Amino acid sequence: MLDARRLSRPGLIDSISGTMATGTRRLVAIAALTAVLWFLWAQLYPVDNAGTTTIDEPADAAFPRKIWQTWSIPAQELGGTFQSWSVSWIDVNPNYRYELLTSNSASTYVREKYERQRPDIVEVFEALHNDAILRADLLRYLALFADGGVYADMDTDCTRPIDDWIPGEYLPSANLVVGLEYDAQGGEIRGDFTIAASLGQWTFMARPGSPALALVIDKVIEAVLRLYEVNQTMPTFTGEQVIDVTGPHMFTNSILEYLSIKTGTQVSYFDISNLTEPKLIADVLVLPINAFGTGQDHSGSKEDGNSEQLMRHHWYGWKGWRVSHPG
Incomplete structure (x- = not known):
């Protein structure tokens, strides 16, 4: 049984910041230990004239090299097209x-x-056991917040190595990498969309503990609990509710809200529209439409196989879940 009173629980961002106070008391000891470790490191790995270590380390080491997918059956039972798409990654x-x-x-x-720290998340996730789509949406956020890496829907395949996705100048600062799925480009919004620009969540990339994802997760939990409180039971979600509660509209709006808080200025759809190259806003890297949204009939999307394409989305899931969530 869900408890709507859990809405008053601190969110993931609050939980993280609360643990930082304990770490402050250890700063002196850590500083001393760091000095010793730095001395030993310098002896083992000399620094060249340019001020960089001479060993070859991956520049994006903070982005875990993990690929996450979710499906109803295990990988060994996949067959046909789904197997080939999965194997491509x-x-x-x-x-x-x-x-x-x-x-x-x-x-x-x-x-x-x-x-242990967020039983409300577990309760909501398990309460959604009859709705595979909402669970799949929430699960991708939870996995990348906890462990980091790349999430990709099962109806996608990889066309360029993930190590090439992020331009080197953005690696030190980016905590979350997302791509546009729709962009009205300043014109009239299409009838099948309700916002001027939308970030896709069929594929995205994150470091563990991404604060933007923390807000995304908290927004999902709050929205589900509010609907539960109103209905006194877990409702049957319409297609529009899926998009607004766990899907791309919620994902986009939460990230824009996070960026507005982070930068201290209003970040809107216009700030992620008409991109011709990656754009870093605070610690979120937004990729142009063709990175993750190639092959669409809108938003300036080019044909499959263009030089900007990083992966391919086949929209198989869109056709399937819309049937089970009409309206």
Whole structure:
């Protein structure tokens, strides 16, 4: 049974900032230890004249080399097209760990990662057991917040190595990497969209503990609990509710809200529209439409195979879940 009173629980951002106070008391000891470790590191790995270490380290080490997907059955039972799409992520990125969370293993994963500090997240996730779409949306945010890496829907395939996705100048600052799925480009909004620019969540990339994802997760939990409180039971979600509660509209609006808070200025759809190259806003890197949204009939999207394309989305899931969530 869900408890709507859990709305008053501190969110993920509050939980994280609360733990920082304890760490402050250890700063003196850490500083001393750091000095010793730095001295030993300098002896082992000399610094060249340019001020960089002479060993070859991956520049994007803070982005875990993990690929996450979710589906109803395990990877070994996949067949046909889905298997070939899934394998593409492994083949193109052989140095990445791949994990497919199934309907059964997902609950175990969420409990292990969140039950101690955020039991409300576990309760909401398990209460959505009859709605695979909302669970899949929430699960992708939870996995990348906890462990980081790249999430990709099962109806996608990888066309360029993930290590090439982020321009080097953005690697030190980006905590979340997202791509446009729709852009009205300053014109009239299409009838099948309700916002001027939308960020896709069929594929995105994050470091563990991304504060933008923390806000996304809290917004989902709050929205589900409010609907539960109104209905006194878990409602049957319409297609529009899926988009607004866990899907791309919620994802986009939450990230824009986070960026507005982070920058101290109003960040709107116009700030992510008409991109011709990646744009870093605070710690969120927004990619142009063709990075993740190639092959569409809108938003300035080019044909499949263009030089800006990083992956391919086949929109199989869109056709399927819309049937089960009309309206």
